Amino acid sequence: MTALRRLFFFLVGLFLALPLIVVAGVSVNQKQTLAFPPQGFSLSWYGEIFTNSEWRNALIASVTLAALSAALALLVALPLAWFLWRRVAPWANIFRLLGVAPFTLPPVITALGLLTFWATTGFYGQPWTAVISHAIFFVTLPLVTLSLGFSAIDRSLVEAAATMGADDRTIFRTVVMPLILPYVVSGYAFAFVLSLNEYIVAYMTVGFTMETLPIKIFNALRYGYTPTMASVTVLFLAIAAVVFGLVARFGDLPKLLGAMAEDK
Amino acid sequence: MSGLNLEHVTKQFGTFTAVNDVSLSVPDGTFVCLLGPSGCGKTTLMRMIAGLDLPTRGSINLAGHDITEVPTHKRELGMVFQSLALFPHLTVGENIAYSLRIRGVGKEEQKKRVDELLAMIHLPGFADRSVSKLSGGQRQRVAIARALAISPKLFLLDEPLSALDAKLREAMQVELRQLQQRLGITTIVVTHDQREAMTMADTVVVMNGGEIRQAAPPVEIYRRPADSFVADFIGQTNLIPFSADNAGRATVLGEMVEGLSIPQGAKGTLSVRPEDVQLTAPGHGVIAGTVSFIRDLGGAIETFVEAGGQQIVAVSSPRNRPEVTVGQSVGIRLDPETSVVLAK
Amino acid sequence: MRREPPQRLADYGPLFFPAGMLTVFFVVPFATMIAVSFFQREQGGFYQPAFVLDNYARFLSLFFGRVLGFSLMLAIAVAIACVVIGIPFTYLLSRTARKVQILWLVALLSILSLSEVMIGFAWSTLFSRTAGLTNLFVWLGLMAQPQALTPSFGAVMTAMTYQAFPYTVLVLYPALVRLDPTLTEAARTLGASPVKAFFTVVVPALRNTILATLIMVFIFALGSYLLPQLLGRPQHWTLSVLITDQAIYQSNMPFAAAMAVFLVLVTLGLVGLALYAGRQKEAA
Numbered sequence: 001m002t003a004l005r006r007l008f009f010f011l012v013g014l015f016l017a018l019p020l021i022v023v024a025g026v027s028v029n030q031k032q033t034l035a036f037p038p039q040g041f042s043l044s045w046y047g048e049i050f051t052n053s054e055w056r057n058a059l060i061a062s063v064t065l066a067a068l069s070a071a072l073a074l075l076v077a078l079p080l081a082w083f084l085w086r087r088v089a090p091w092a093n094i095f096r097l098l099g100v101a102p103f104t105l106p107p108v109i110t111a112l113g114l115l116t117f118w119a120t121t122g123f124y125g126q127p128w129t130a131v132i133s134h135a136i137f138f139v140t141l142p143l144v145t146l147s148l149g150f151s152a153i154d155r156s157l158v159e160a161a162a163t164m165g166a167d168d169r170t171i172f173r174t175v176v177m178p179l180i181l182p183y184v185v186s187g188y189a190f191a192f193v194l195s196l197n198e199y200i201v202a203y204m205t206v207g208f209t210m211e212t213l214p215i216k217i218f219n220a221l222r223y224g225y226t227p228t229m230a231s232v233t234v235l236f237l238a239i240a241a242v243v244f245g246l247v248a249r250f251g252d253l254p255k256l257l258g259a260m261a262e263d264k
Numbered sequence: 265m266s267g268l269n270l271e272h273v274t275k276q277f278g279t280f281t282a283v284n285d286v287s288l289s290v291p292d293g294t295f296v297c298l299l300g301p302s303g304c305g306k307t308t309l310m311r312m313i314a315g316l317d318l319p320t321r322g323s324i325n326l327a328g329h330d331i332t333e334v335p336t337h338k339r340e341l342g343m344v345f346q347s348l349a350l351f352p353h354l355t356v357g358e359n360i361a362y363s364l365r366i367r368g369v370g371k372e373e374q375k376k377r378v379d380e381l382l383a384m385i386h387l388p389g390f391a392d393r394s395v396s397k398l399s400g401g402q403r404q405r406v407a408i409a410r411a412l413a414i415s416p417k418l419f420l421l422d423e424p425l426s427a428l429d430a431k432l433r434e435a436m437q438v439e440l441r442q443l444q445q446r447l448g449i450t451t452i453v454v455t456h457d458q459r460e461a462m463t464m465a466d467t468v469v470v471m472n473g474g475e476i477r478q479a480a481p482p483v484e485i486y487r488r489p490a491d492s493f494v495a496d497f498i499g500q501t502n503l504i505p506f507s508a509d510n511a512g513r514a515t516v517l518g519e520m521v522e523g524l525s526i527p528q529g530a531k532g533t534l535s536v537r538p539e540d541v542q543l544t545a546p547g548h549g550v551i552a553g554t555v556s557f558i559r560d561l562g563g564a565i566e567t568f569v570e571a572g573g574q575q576i577v578a579v580s581s582p583r584n585r586p587e588v589t590v591g592q593s594v595g596i597r598l599d600p601e602t603s604v605v606l607a608k
Numbered sequence: 609m610r611r612e613p614p615q616r617l618a619d620y621g622p623l624f625f626p627a628g629m630l631t632v633f634f635v636v637p638f639a640t641m642i643a644v645s646f647f648q649r650e651q652g653g654f655y656q657p658a659f660v661l662d663n664y665a666r667f668l669s670l671f672f673g674r675v676l677g678f679s680l681m682l683a684i685a686v687a688i689a690c691v692v693i694g695i696p697f698t699y700l701l702s703r704t705a706r707k708v709q710i711l712w713l714v715a716l717l718s719i720l721s722l723s724e725v726m727i728g729f730a731w732s733t734l735f736s737r738t739a740g741l742t743n744l745f746v747w748l749g750l751m752a753q754p755q756a757l758t759p760s761f762g763a764v765m766t767a768m769t770y771q772a773f774p775y776t777v778l779v780l781y782p783a784l785v786r787l788d789p790t791l792t793e794a795a796r797t798l799g800a801s802p803v804k805a806f807f808t809v810v811v812p813a814l815r816n817t818i819l820a821t822l823i824m825v826f827i828f829a830l831g832s833y834l835l836p837q838l839l840g841r842p843q844h845w846t847l848s849v850l851i852t853d854q855a856i857y858q859s860n861m862p863f864a865a866a867m868a869v870f871l872v873l874v875t876l877g878l879v880g881l882a883l884y885a886g887r888q889k890e891a892a
Binding site: 005008009012015016018019020022023025026033034035036075076077079080082083086087088089092095098099101102104105106107108109110111112113114115116117119120132133135136139155193194196197198199200203204207213214215217218221225229230232233236237240241244245248253254257 | 626638696706713722738851865
Binding site for chain 1: 314315316335336337338339340341342343345346347349351352353362363365366367410411413414420
């Protein structure tokens with residue numbers, strides 16, 4: 001049984017890793033070919049991301065977009081999750097539903113909705129519209145982690161603070177916020193990483209005026225492959241692994257994931 | 265008017281009445297235990313005193329002020345929660361200093377007060393420890409110290425000792441009572457443990473079904489229970505039906521018992537504590553029964569007697585071990601002094 | 609602090625910003641899209657406010673029917689493949705040491721978050737003639753010549769399974785983690801082999817979870833829009849691709865919107881079904 005299980009895990013692992021191994025191999029080719037096994041060894045394609053102005057601009061655009069939209073998503077999700085936890089207001093769950101919907105529906109729908117909206121309002125193509133679009137698209141992630149975080153707070157802690165003389169605002173500052181902080185961080189991390197990788201919403205809203213890295217790769221694919229795409233893929237995979245690794249290191253990842261699916 | 269006064273306090277959750285028309289007066293400096301089985305409304309009553317729940321009807325007065333609608337944080341309370349509710353993100357010292365910190369008390373004074381309180385709970389030097397590193401009894405003490413940091417007007421404890429093991433619990437009961445007497449602070453404890461209530465309280469308030477069944481000093485509750493619920497809930501008792509004739513003579517389990525002061529023609533129940541049941545030889549004027557089981561607990565001997573279709577328990581100390589065996593016929597003598605007549 | 613309904617206007621304060629944002633930037637765009645789906649298209653990529661059903665009428669064409677049929681078939685195939693591999697995998701994962709679990713979860717999350725563009729690129733490289741899998745087969749002596757495996761249906765299917773697999777595991781994970789381990793232990797003491805215990809105890813106990821997961825993965829696969837383009841031929845294009853194509857390249861917003869509305873309806877119907885299955889699970 002153990003041998004069988006190991007074999008099964010190995011095969012699944014191989015399936016998941018194979019394309020990434022090839023991509024990693026391709027990314028260290030000496031010449032501009034997509035050969036595997038790599039011919040020669042060079043890290044110049046990683047350097048290319050930062051030295052080539054097109055790739056660098058795309059990277060800066062992606063990171064900026066991810067950082068801002070994840071922050072905005074958090075600003076939407078935090079008060080909403082707090083309100084739903086703090087008050088008895090069953091009708092307000094409609095907003096929880098609205099927060100979860102963009103992520104549950106096929107992404108092309110949210111993308112098209114935002115495209116028609118920005119086109120109708122005349123803001124189509126403005127870089128800041130991508131920030132709002134991504135924030136709405138990914139608000140689900142901080143909303144779910146924060147709802148989980150709030151439900152994990154023992155209400156007697158809050159009551160204890162009240163008996164000791166703390167008003168609502170003081171309780172939020174001295175008790176709720178410190179306890180919710182890990183969930184704030186993981187909610188931001190999830191939204192950040194997914195925004196970094198997102199293609200269709202960004203493409204439909206600002207695809208013709210701004211190039212994020214996924215858009216840049218897609219556009220470049222049409223003119224032929226370069227190892228830079230491979231190095232960018234490896235870089236993004238590494239970022240995701242580091243971020244989720246940190247979330248796992250400082251938070252309870254199994255618990256976080258246990259409730260994520262539950263809420264949907 | 266000083267002290268804490270509850271007037272006709274009622275709390276309904278939907279159609280369920282958790283607390284029903286409760287009136288209670290707690291003089292300054294007294295120790296009151298709210299005692300009753302789970303679901304009797306004692307915790308809800310305490311939460312209303314703390315302002316954590318609002319009464320549906322009725323009013324709550326503290327030191328002459330109506331505090332019914334005053335928010336919790338303005339009531340100047342100290343409360344110990346069943347879960348203790350120590351803040352996991354703060355150290356022992358920060359937990360204790362919390363109510364001082366949010367009132368803007370200076371750092372130096374906070375530290376001085378924390379050290380005082382830590383000394384009081386016999387945990388000096390624990391200020392920088394993490395609360396998760398403490399034992400159950402230590403956490404308990406920290407929760408008490410935290411609640412007393414501002415010298416509150418009212419000290420509330422909700423099942424404070426329920427998480428501790430039996431030995432530690434008994435020790436903490438004594439300690440808590442001594443602390444309360446030293447500070448002279450008005451204290452209310454919710455508990456379902458009658459030993460705890462008897463150990464600590466000036467006044468025991470027995471509750472059931474959202475109502476107060478009896479509020480009296482512990483010994484009176486034990487000796488003079490107001491009804492069969494209180495008699496049965498506090499300690500062990502024998503509840504024995506009786507009837508009285510027109511001359512006021514009582515018949516208990518088929519035998520006339522002399523000396524009970526019973527209204528003419530009444531029916532009802534007698535409450536007789538097991539230690540007040542005397543076993544004698546069968547004969548005239550005593551209730552006839554048969555020994556069905558003997559439980560020798562070492563420190564006490566319980567003799568179970570079948571009499572008139574009912575089981576009656578007698579407890580005696582090893583010195584006065586009754587000379588009986590299972591199956592033997594015995595007589596039961598009830599002392600009018602210690603037999604409490606409960607109204608039907 | 610009492611938890612009670614909001615009383616004063618200020619109590620609603622925290623709700624203003626989130627409710628406003630979600631309404632203006634999700635509800636309104638959604639409504640705009642629905643409105644546009646009834647608009648009249650004009651030459652040159654513009655459209656006029658109107659109320660016409662032309663855009664929906666176009667669904668009735670044979671071409672559209674084929675695309676829809678293919679999209680649904682592909683999504684179903686991907687969902688089944690993912691769930692068939694995902695259930696035993698997640699089951700075994702939930703029974704390994706916590707550290708191993710966390711390692712796998714981090715890996716799965718990283719792949720799940722990987723851009724579809726990058727997954728498409730990775731698989732097209734793996735299936736390419738120059739850097740692909742076939743080179744390995746040549747080296748092993750299984751093939752004479754390396755060859756390209758794309759574009760093909762198999763390539764689309766493989767990559768979409770790859771994309772949806774981490775999602776499947778993460779959807780199944782909570783249910784399987786919570787599954788009482790004594791259930792299978794009881795089956796084992798009654799004489800069932802581990803494999804037999806898995807099929808006679810775990811699978812039936814999770815019937816509704818499996819159904820709900822199939823639907824969730826199906827919806828997820830329905831949203832794939834780049835992989836069919838990058839790895840397939842035009843006949844492998846899905847509804848998502850077609851919507852993007854109509855909106856961006858054909859500049860036919862009303863038709864794209866009508867297709868999107870249709871896709872929403874299909875999705876909502878299925879989410880409803882998933883919720884219903886979930887409720888049955890609770891009742892059981």
